[in-house]
Amino acid sequence: MLRQATQRLDIATQGRGLIAFTDSVRNWLHGEHFTTGLLTVFCRHTSASLLIQENADPDVCRDLIRFFDVIAPEDETRYIHRAEGPDDMPAHIRSALTATQLSIPIVEGRLVLGTWQGLYLFEHRRAPHRREIVLHVIGE
Amino acid sequence: MLRQATQRLDIATQGRGLIAFTDSVRNWLHGEHFTTGLLTVFCRHTSASLLIQENADPDVCRDLIRFFDVIAPEDETRYIHRAEGPDDMPAHIRSALTATQLSIPIVEGRLVLGTWQGLYLFEHRRAPHRREIVLHVIGE
């Protein structure tokens, strides 16, 4: 019998960085008992975003952060939108280049994430923030 | 009772720029009466794309456009594909870097878009175009 479930996750960030939250998603999903379905993860912000990336070597996360620093630097002379601080417009650009939403199929009771795939919240602002993620699942 | 609905939106663009269309989506969805569900927005083009971005300060949109101008410039010496004009290959690159599809959960009868999140069509070509967006919703 097809059905749905939704949940809100609050993630406290410590300023810029990638925060793994695959386990929080899996824990919630485990209690919902879906065998086949589609999980959607949605980030309710425009200065934080989502990423599926390698979960093995933390240097991958460091290099990713550095890449986005170079491509969309905190250089106010480049931007008109400066009212919310030098890190705000780069945060919007970095969000535009990554994902606001990700959907992951569930097969045989498990998310089909690959062995090396982890789900990350990418905080783009320098200050700590409380970020809201909405989870939606449909299936049976 | 789970059910689906689909709709086609036609958006006339005035050449390059970001066009907010959150209201068109909300208006259609309002008449479909879903309490819980998943809305998918799909752009049927490879030289226009989708973006969820800040809806408060229009300067954010200007800076985003400028960023993509710099990163994928209209410089024909860079591209082999030139037959459709100097703005076509940059349009394909800018589409690849943003989104062709976005899915947004519906909870308590509302899209879970954050307060500052707006849904935008990003027209990458210089000339006006008529763009087709397909909406799909599943839920109850």
Added chain:
Amino acid sequence: MLRQATQRLDIATQGRGLIAFTDSVRNWLHGEHFTTGLLTVFCRHTSASLLIQENADPDVCRDLIRFFDVIAPEDETRYIHRAEGPDDMPAHIRSALTATQLSIPIVEGRLVLGTWQGLYLFEHRRAPHRREIVLHVIGE
């Protein structure tokens, strides 16, 4: 009556490049007989990704590959993560900038892909790999 179907596609890549696989998806979907629904395509890797791009002129694919070469070059001096070869960290970055997942509505028995839209697997590594794609469809 709403129902689901899932499938795994294995795609053998020949090293870096864009591999069209719209036909494999359409062939599978054809046998599943959905009139209205939502297809989700998920890539189980962090050094290969998904892209919807122009399917007419192969030069578009060449220019896209070249763009990502320039923006995230194979230059080890830029990266901390070097243990898996000079093409691994650029592969993670290029995956982050494109898509790990794409969802496409089905209307009147067909994927709503535009005339010029093709579905591509973007292999970012230099060596051939076997890549796993998971397909999920929900609808009726």
